[in-house]
Amino acid sequence: MAVLKRLAEGDRPAVEFTLDGEPASGLLGDTLLTAVLTCSEHLRGSDFSAEPRAGFCLMGACQDCWVRLGDGRRVRACSTLLEAGQQISREPGRTL
Amino acid sequence: MIEVDAVIIGGGIVGASAALFLSKAGRRVALLERDFCGSHSSGVNYGGVRRQGRPLSQLPLSQRAHELWGQLPQLIGIDGEYQRSGHLKLARSLNDLHALQHYAVSSQGFGLDLQLLDRHELRARFPWVGDVTAGASFCPDDGHANPRLVSPAFAQTARRHGAQVHEQCAVTAVEHDGQRFRVSTQTGLELHAPWLLNCAGAWAGTLAAQFGEAVPMHAGHPAMLVTEPLPLVMNASTGVEGGGIYARQVARGNCVLGGGQGFALDDARARPGQHAVIEILRQAVELYPFLEGAQAIRTWSGTEGYLPDRQPVIGHSSTQPGLLHAFGFAGAGFQIGPAVGQALTEIICSGASKTPLDAFSITRFHSISVA
Amino acid sequence: MKAVVIIGAGPAGIRSAQTLMAHGVRPVLLDEAARGGGQIYRRQPENFKRSAVKLYGFEARKASGLHQTIDALRGQLDYRPETLVWNAEDGALDTLHEGRAARLEFSRVIVATGATDRILPVSGWTLPGVYSLGAAQIALKFQGCAIGERVALCGSGPLLYLVAYQYAKAGARVVAVLDSSPFSAQARALPGLLSQPATLAKGIYYRSWLTAHGIPVHQGATLKRVNGEQRVQSVEWSNAKGEHRLDCDAVAFAHGLRSETQLADLLGCEFAWNPLNRAWLPQRDHAGRSSVAEVYLAGDGAGIMGADAAEMAGERAALALLEDIGYLIPPQRPDSLERSLQRISEFRNGLERAFAFPEHWASETADEVVVCRCEEVLAGDIRKVVREGHWEINRVKAHCRIGMGRCQGRMCGAAAAEIIACESRRPVSEIGRLRAQAPIKPLPFGLEVEP
Numbered sequence: 001m002a003v004l005k006r007l008a009e010g011d012r013p014a015v016e017f018t019l020d021g022e023p024a025s026g027l028l029g030d031t032l033l034t035a036v037l038t039c040s041e042h043l044r045g046s047d048f049s050a051e052p053r054a055g056f057c058l059m060g061a062c063q064d065c066w067v068r069l070g071d072g073r074r075v076r077a078c079s080t081l082l083e084a085g086q087q088i089s090r091e092p093g094r095t096l
Numbered sequence: 097m098i099e100v101d102a103v104i105i106g107g108g109i110v111g112a113s114a115a116l117f118l119s120k121a122g123r124r125v126a127l128l129e130r131d132f133c134g135s136h137s138s139g140v141n142y143g144g145v146r147r148q149g150r151p152l153s154q155l156p157l158s159q160r161a162h163e164l165w166g167q168l169p170q171l172i173g174i175d176g177e178y179q180r181s182g183h184l185k186l187a188r189s190l191n192d193l194h195a196l197q198h199y200a201v202s203s204q205g206f207g208l209d210l211q212l213l214d215r216h217e218l219r220a221r222f223p224w225v226g227d228v229t230a231g232a233s234f235c236p237d238d239g240h241a242n243p244r245l246v247s248p249a250f251a252q253t254a255r256r257h258g259a260q261v262h263e264q265c266a267v268t269a270v271e272h273d274g275q276r277f278r279v280s281t282q283t284g285l286e287l288h289a290p291w292l293l294n295c296a297g298a299w300a301g302t303l304a305a306q307f308g309e310a311v312p313m314h315a316g317h318p319a320m321l322v323t324e325p326l327p328l329v330m331n332a333s334t335g336v337e338g339g340g341i342y343a344r345q346v347a348r349g350n351c352v353l354g355g356g357q358g359f360a361l362d363d364a365r366a367r368p369g370q371h372a373v374i375e376i377l378r379q380a381v382e383l384y385p386f387l388e389g390a391q392a393i394r395t396w397s398g399t400e401g402y403l404p405d406r407q408p409v410i411g412h413s414s415t416q417p418g419l420l421h422a423f424g425f426a427g428a429g430f431q432i433g434p435a436v437g438q439a440l441t442e443i444i445c446s447g448a449s450k451t452p453l454d455a456f457s458i459t460r461f462h463s464i465s466v467a
Numbered sequence: 468m469k470a471v472v473i474i475g476a477g478p479a480g481i482r483s484a485q486t487l488m489a490h491g492v493r494p495v496l497l498d499e500a501a502r503g504g505g506q507i508y509r510r511q512p513e514n515f516k517r518s519a520v521k522l523y524g525f526e527a528r529k530a531s532g533l534h535q536t537i538d539a540l541r542g543q544l545d546y547r548p549e550t551l552v553w554n555a556e557d558g559a560l561d562t563l564h565e566g567r568a569a570r571l572e573f574s575r576v577i578v579a580t581g582a583t584d585r586i587l588p589v590s591g592w593t594l595p596g597v598y599s600l601g602a603a604q605i606a607l608k609f610q611g612c613a614i615g616e617r618v619a620l621c622g623s624g625p626l627l628y629l630v631a632y633q634y635a636k637a638g639a640r641v642v643a644v645l646d647s648s649p650f651s652a653q654a655r656a657l658p659g660l661l662s663q664p665a666t667l668a669k670g671i672y673y674r675s676w677l678t679a680h681g682i683p684v685h686q687g688a689t690l691k692r693v694n695g696e697q698r699v700q701s702v703e704w705s706n707a708k709g710e711h712r713l714d715c716d717a718v719a720f721a722h723g724l725r726s727e728t729q730l731a732d733l734l735g736c737e738f739a740w741n742p743l744n745r746a747w748l749p750q751r752d753h754a755g756r757s758s759v760a761e762v763y764l765a766g767d768g769a770g771i772m773g774a775d776a777a778e779m780a781g782e783r784a785a786l787a788l789l790e791d792i793g794y795l796i797p798p799q800r801p802d803s804l805e806r807s808l809q810r811i812s813e814f815r816n817g818l819e820r821a822f823a824f825p826e827h828w829a830s831e832t833a834d835e836v837v838v839c840r841c842e843e844v845l846a847g848d849i850r851k852v853v854r855e856g857h858w859e860i861n862r863v864k865a866h867c868r869i870g871m872g873r874c875q876g877r878m879c880g881a882a883a884a885e886i887i888a889c890e891s892r893r894p895v896s897e898i899g900r901l902r903a904q905a906p907i908k909p910l911p912f913g914l915e916v917e918p
Contacts, residue, residue, distance in 0.1 A: 003595050003596055003614070003615065003698065003717070004606060004610075004612040004613065004614060004615070005612060005613045005614075005615060005616055005639070006611060006612050007607070007611055007612060007613050007637045007638050007639060008517060008521075008611035008637060009511075009515050009516065009517065009610075009611035010611075012514060012515075028514055029511075029512035029513075029514045029515055029610075030610065031609075031610060034606075034610045034612055037595075038612065041595050041697060041698055042595050042697075042698075046593070046840075046843060047324075047325040047348075047349065047841070047842075047843070048325070048348065048842070048843045049843060051593060052594075052595050052697055052698070053593060053595065053840075054595030054596065054698075055598070055602070056593075056597070056598055056599060056602060056840070056878065057583060057584065057598075057599050057601065057602050057877075057878070058598065058599075058601070058602035058605040058606060058609075059506055059583060059601060059602070059605060060499060060908070061583045061727075061874060061877045061878070062599075062840070062874050062877065062878050063841065063872070063873035063874040063908070063909065064840060064841070064873075064874070066391075066873075072388070072389050073389060073566075074389055074390075074391065074911070079499070079500070079501075081501070081512065094325070094327070094349065096347075096348060132857075132859065132862050135861075135862065135865070139865065244865040244866065245865075245866065248862075248865075248866070252855070252856070323912075324872075324873055324909065359556075359557075361735075367556065367733075367905070368905070369556060370554050370556060370559075370561045370570065370905075373554070373905065373906075373910075374568060374914075374916055377910070377911075377912050377913070377914060378916070380912055381912050381913045387912040387913075388912055388913040389911060389912065389913060390911070390912050391873070391909035391910060391911055391912070392906060392909065392910045392911075392912065393872065393873050393875070393906070393909050393910075394871065394875065394904050394906075395904055395905050395906065396904055
């Protein structure tokens with residue numbers, strides 16, 4: 001399942017990455033947010049109730065799309081472009 | 097015109113505690129706060145509730161405060177996120193570890209129950225501490241709390257016990273007519289009382305000077321920051337021997353870190369400053385490597401009074417009967433504050449504090465000329 | 468030598484840069500985005516192929532013009548994309564670029580930080596599939612995606628109809644447009660709107676187009692809640708006729724825009740309450756001078772006036788800056804820009820009446836609604852603190868963490884203010900202003916520091 005639906009710009013080269021260790025595929029020019037949400041339904045778990053979150057503002061303001069990369073860096077999915085071989089992992093969040 | 101037994105200037109944790117204990121003792125009290133109670137140093141400090149590391153002269157009061165903190169919910173109606181996590185003082189070198197050993201010996205008998213940990217023991221017991229440390233001293237019953245909640249709650253509870261609490265109420269004039277104090281405020285109040293408590297924190301020097309007791313106090317602005325919520329890792333509040341940064345993790349997962357000095361925006365507001373913030377970020381990953389990659393989401397500072405010996409002034413004015421001072425806590429007033437409020441109450445109600453205050457007399461500055 | 472700096476490469480920042488360059492002053496242009504253009508003219512990644520007309524419709528010429536300007540200038544000015552200004556103090560800006568922190572001293576700075584959506588939360592707004600209206604538009608423009616298969620667009624403001632039109636035109640299925648402002652308000656606003664007939668005509672065009680294409684548009688329609696377990700399944704809304712339910716898998720909503728004012732605050736600018744924006748804004752004169760001599764304000768970051776005004780205000784602020792450092796500027800130009808800005812300002816008054824702020828939102832919002840999505844603070848948590856006697860917004864924040872999370876109140880600040888005002892029975896102008904705190908966006912541990 002997906003959240004986002006592609007309407008245009010479909011003829012771009014595929015870019016392979018992993019999402020929580022599973023192989024996945026996006027398109028060149030996708031943000032991490034687009035790549036993840038066109039093949040799944042969330043980006044992170046909320047900090048205090050572990051509810052699924054899938055970003056909100058898409059302009060780097062709401063801070064609700066942070067994901068972790070394989071090298072340990074944490075980035076905003078909405079403002080980071082997908083690169084081949086990236087290992088994206090989603091934090092499950094916690095219930096307080 | 098308002099007639100009370102005591103007017104307290106300053107709604108920080110010291111003034112608000114005094115208001116609370118005096119009200120509970122049946123005294124009529126007016127607490128005057130220029131801004132909002134607990135909105136300055138008392139509410140924006142690091143939140144350490146720590147005896148370890150204090151000068152020995154403070155330990156009797158601090159120990160007394162420790163008992164009050166133990167009954168916090170009964171005292172102010174909230175737990176204030178207070179936890180006795182233990183306080184871990186880290187040594188970056190063997191020299192610093194020796195200093196900690198020395199402190200442990202000299203503070204014996206004050207009930208701190210310090211445990212010295214060498215490098216190996218520290219690693220085994222607190223694996224989240226970085227390799228740069230040579231050892232530590234652990235005080236198991238010290239801890240931390242949320243100052244944003246605790247300090248205002250003292251004022252709120254004082255109000256419930258009958259104290260008049262006036263916020264956004266700056267004092268414009270204070271005089272003594274030979275019998276009592278007459279205090280006027282910007283809001284047009286006039287208050288009369290035989291006792292006046294100067295608990296005005298970094299701003300207390302003005303009042304002291306007015307009564308001929310100028311003190312060489314300067315304002316400091318400790319820099320603080322907080323991280324996003326992180327998995328729970330730190331099971332003790334920490335500091336570093338000889339200065340440096342201090343850090344704790346709250347139950348929600350945020351780590352609160354402090355260290356270094358910010359700068360004043362004006363008389364009442366301060367910011368932590370880029371230099372101190374960067375320095376905290378840099379030192380933190382050495383001392384607490386799990387923070388690598390975490391995000392700092394907010395920084396702040398406050399305005400705190402420091403005297404040259406970094407000891408507070410607590411007790412009688414030597415020039416004006418009825419005037420009591422309690423200020424200059426040098427960034428370490430949060431833990432001890434409730435006991436200071438209690439000691440001031442004893443002075444008023446029974447003539448003397450049960451805990452000796454001689455070390456904190458304002459007279460120690462009388463021979464020093466104030467620039 | 469200290470630099471002349473522009474913060475933000477949107478319509479205001481780009482026109483500022485162009486004006487400075489034209490007079491021989493080479494500024495540093497700092498921008499968080501990888502490509503200049505700002506949000507409303509957000510530029511798609513370089514390998515995307517859609518035409519400007521497809522992306523920006525009526526605004527294609529303006530968007531292209533702006534993009535061409537930054538393309539032509541970027542080799543000449545000191546352009547630093549992907550650079551966050553996280554702090555400002557003591558005549559310097561603290562920046563973060565690719566994990567490196569640096570400090571940039573400025574002689575003058577033009578702050579053109581733009582705006583984000585103004586959000587009034589409803590139950591369920593944190594579910595996957597719920598986005599701001601601005602986000603819905605960015606998904607389409609910048610990524611060629613819709614936020615879902617069946618999209619409900621809600622709230623108010625000019626963006627509502629624009630996004631609906633763009634979505635439908637791109638082939639997305641818009642299940643409904645729910646406009647919270649009543650038709651009567653829009654009729655009353657007409658005189659003000661007539662000051663910009665072309666812009667008004669576009670608004671009418673979008674709406675008629677939607678109706679002509681069978682997309683249900685409801686006015687006076689209030690979004691009540693978003694339902695769903697792990698993602699959006701339906702919305703509930705109400706109007707004079709009663710309560711309704713509509714199946715959908717995505718929702719976008721907002722009530723206009725709010726200015727990004729944190730840097731102006733850290734730079735020491737004085738703020739004043741602005742009734743039209745229903746917000747505290749850094750004060751600026753007609754030329755864009757702030758209360759601080761070295762600081763200029765341009766564009767939506769100092770009050771919402773839209774992209775056209777931002778371009779003019781960017782130029783005007785740059786001219787003021789040039790004049791202040793002793794340059795000769797074209798004598799007629801400032802007046803002409805200020806007159807145009809004045810006309811837009813009248814139109815903006817009309818818009819505010821047409822898309823009236825939903826005054827009842829605060830009283831009608833249930834205690835269980837999450838207001839702060841970072842700290843998960845509920846409306847009821849805020850009200851409880853107010854009932855304890857607190858009413859000043861920073862004090863309420865200290866007690867219940869509203870606005871204390873990662874986003875620093877960007878998403879919840881306006882809503883929190885409304886709830887505090889309502890619960891404390893004070894005007895929203897009299898509960899204080901959320902103070903900005905560095906870092907204005909998260910700052911990582913382990914960053915490298917430039918010496």
